[in-house]
Amino acid sequence: MELRRLTDGDSEELVRVITESLAHLQPWSPWAAGGYDAAAAARFLRESAEEWENGTAFPHAITVDGAIVGVVALMRRAPDLAEIGYWLHPAHTGRGHATAASAQMVELAFGLGGVRRVQIWHDEANVASSGVPRRLGFTEVDRRTPAREPAIGNRVGVDVVWELRR
Numbered sequence: 205m206e207l208r209r210l211t212d213g214d215s216e217e218l219v220r221v222i223t224e225s226l227a228h229l230q231p232w233s234p235w236a237a238g239g240y241d242a243a244a245a246a247r248f249l250r251e252s253a254e255e256w257e258n259g260t261a262f263p264h265a266i267t268v269d270g271a272i273v274g275v276v277a278l279m280r281r282a283p284d285l286a287e288i289g290y291w292l293h294p295a296h297t298g299r300g301h302a303t304a305a306s307a308q309m310v311e312l313a314f315g316l317g318g319v320r321r322v323q324i325w326h327d328e329a330n331v332a333s334s335g336v337p338r339r340l341g342f343t344e345v346d347r348r349t350p351a352r353e354p355a356i357g358n359r360v361g362v363d364v365v366w367e368l369r370r
């Protein structure tokens with residue numbers, strides 16, 4: 205598994221990988237609820253480039269043998285706080301890729317000036333997602349309702365917040 209910065213040239217591959225993953229993403233990911241097309245990929249890649257330039261977020265392709273199998277992103281939320289988000293193609297789960305990718309995001313976060321806390325948020329029903337912060341030694345610090353994102357799919361509408369301090 206390797207991480208790399210996304211580029212404009214990834215649009216077609218991203219649409220294919222996300223389209224193949226839709227049934228697996230839609231229970232949890234509001235951004236995938238309405239399907240995913242070239243316009244959505246172009247918007248995501250444009251915003252990713254802008255955020256990377258501004259230093260506000262660092263979205264990475266998760267790759268295996270050069271092929272995109274998911275995305276992991278580090279997002280700055282406050283001067284001392286960053287957050288990690290992730291998804292994988294369903295054929296590439298169960299191998300530790302999201303955990304390893306998130307471990308790299310933790311390293312990146314603590315290398316940014318001022319960041320002292322990293323969080324991961326997931327819906328209470330998203331047990332697979334909870335495994336990532338648990339394996340990385342994060343501590344559950346909050347359960348928040350109403351949730352930040354709409355309770356679509358399998359979401360019950362309670363955000364579990366995990367945190368790792370430097």
Ligand SMILES: CC(C)(COP(=O)(O)OP(=O)(O)OC[C@H]1O[C@@H](n2cnc3c(N)ncnc32)[C@H](O)[C@@H]1OP(=O)(O)O)[C@@H](O)C(=O)NCCC(=O)NCCS
Binds near residue numbers: 233291299301325326
């Ligand atoms: C959330 C999501 C990325 C988790 O995927 P995952 O495959 O469970 O997570 P990892 O890639 O870290 O793999 C961990 C699994 O691989 C196993 N594994 C194998 N080798 C491993 C290794 N070297 N290191 C860690 N785990 C390893 C673990 O035991 C674990 O398996 P288990 O769930 O049976 O215990 C995935 O379920 C997903 O894409 N869901 C839909 C989108 C989503 O919910 N995103 C998060 C929104 S908050």
